[in-house]
Amino acid sequence: MAPTSETLTAERILEATEEVLRRHGPAKATVVDVARALGVSHGSVYRHFRTKAALREAVTKRWLDRTCEELSGIVIADRDPETRLRDWTAALFAAKRRKAGEDPELFATYMVLVGENGEAVGEHIADMTAQLTRIVEAGVESGTFAATTDPGTTARALFHATGRFHDPCYAREWEEPGVEGDFAAVLDLLVKGLRP
Amino acid sequence: MAPTSETLTAERILEATEEVLRRHGPAKATVVDVARALGVSHGSVYRHFRTKAALREAVTKRWLDRTCEELSGIVIADRDPETRLRDWTAALFAAKRRKAGEDPELFATYMVLVGENGEAVGEHIADMTAQLTRIVEAGVESGTFAATTDPGTTARALFHATGRFHDPCYAREWEEPGVEGDFAAVLDLLVKGLRP
DNA sequence: CATCTGACAGATTTCAATATCTGTCAGCTG
DNA sequence: CAGCTGACAGATATTGAAATCTGTCAGATG
Known part of the structure; x- marks a missing residue:
């Protein structure tokens, strides 16, 4: 949620994704939500995970x-x-x-x-x-x-x-x-x- | 399908329902479809089964x-x-x-x-x-x-x-x-x- | 120069208007 | 009179237009 200034790592993205899934459920959890939770643009998330499916699989x-x-x-x-x-x-x-x-x-x-x-x-x-x-x-x-x-x-x-x-x-x-x-x-x- | 003149029995309704389910699948099979398949009005089906759920259960x-x-x-x-x-x-x-x-x-x-x-x-x-x-x-x-x-x-x-x-x-x-x-x-x- | 951004095209989802269905019942039919 | 019909109210499903999302990429930023 808080736009931390730490470097964006796969680990942090995974944690944010878990949080978003917990909040919104599997149907409504979007990668835009994950990016917003991290305070970055969704393009940055796609730098670490090729697709939404890959992120969910991880x-x-x-x-x-x-x-x-x-x-x-x-x-x-x-x-x-x-x-x-x-x-x-x-x-x-x-x-x-x-x-x-x-x-x-x-x-x-x-x-x-x-x-x-x-x-x-x-x-x-x-x-x-x-x-x-x-x-x-x-x-x-x-x-x-x-x-x-x-x-x-x-x-x-x-x-x-x-x-x-x-x-x-x-x-x-x-x-x-x-x-x-x-x-x-x-x-x-x-x-x-x-x-x- | 053929509007037979035989008396409408629970058995015949069940057979027609199976056929409709086979054709249309569980989501789109309606009791109106069943009635149409039997050549009767859907009200007649409700004489033998109180609800759509009861029909499906049978x-x-x-x-x-x-x-x-x-x-x-x-x-x-x-x-x-x-x-x-x-x-x-x-x-x-x-x-x-x-x-x-x-x-x-x-x-x-x-x-x-x-x-x-x-x-x-x-x-x-x-x-x-x-x-x-x-x-x-x-x-x-x-x-x-x-x-x-x-x-x-x-x-x-x-x-x-x-x-x-x-x-x-x-x-x-x-x-x-x-x-x-x-x-x-x-x-x-x-x-x-x-x-x- | 590595990382991030934001605009973009195409795919997917949402939403509200519209159509269909469920279950009831007064009356028709044989 | 027993069984059936078809119109009806409320619930549910369908549809198509608008909004959002996914995945890409040229360019901004530090």
Whole structure:
């Protein structure tokens, strides 16, 4: 908002864009708005991001990466793989549910952005399953999990099977009574399926 | 289309409505169109369905029920429960994928209808999990499946965990390469989790 | 000379006037 | 008299003209 005299950086533009998206929503947030918020002309924004779509994609990636980093600690935690798997999955569910519940409008905004860039989402899913793969590998090495298929395939299966508890398209069902139980039932079934 | 002289029945109205939806899509299908297709005034349609929403809900239920009936044969098939579970899940996936692939526009139309009536969807999911519950019960009785939780809970868990392969919101990913493998991986994991 | 500005063309969105639709009901028809 | 019609009021959708936005670029600025 305040026309700061600092140099215009991609980082500052991204922050301003997030703010504009928060204020105006995904449909009405324009790059002219972003420029106005920064006190520059919109031409300057186009110096850092070739198109409006590229700007929105960058914002989306940042948001997705933040979620990813929140979970990375669990992957390398000093606990047995089964616990890490349970913790990671529960943390993913909890994080998504918190974000959707705390500020539904902002969450809806990011759901629109996510829908716009399938590519960024694909990368994010790859990052997430990579984290899961490391946990599965640890489990296979320690003998906690059976080694029937390769860890990457198993990780993808785990991610898909728990989709109902982290995929934004189910967000409206996360506050219904009984979700906790549904989540526990799915996770128990999967964990049992992993054991040798 | 042809103004038949047969008596106007709810059934005939539903058929005409499906046809109008197929032709015009969910956004532009009006009850005036339906009446025109039947060669009657729109007032007559309102004699059988109180509102446009009620008419659309009835069409939605009919469509959902047809899917349900397609699968009911597998539930009572003369095979071991594990095979029935695999067949049922695979048949559900195949049916959904075929419908989405054969006529994407019509499928999109029904996705809109389904989004309009959460209630009808809830009933449909209850019907589907009831079918799964019967398979799980058979498995528990014959000792093929462990009896760690009640069959209803397990059935819900199975339905949720396979959502990626029957929930319409994933329809666009059903034609990507590797889905077959993803499906097999999830199903294998779940089946292993069910065994005693 | 690197960065920024502002005017511009074409694309997209907004807005208000206009047309169509929904749902009702008094009366027509067979 | 049971079922249907068509006119009607209010709600919703369509349309086209005006406003705004996107993306570019020649020239200003420091």
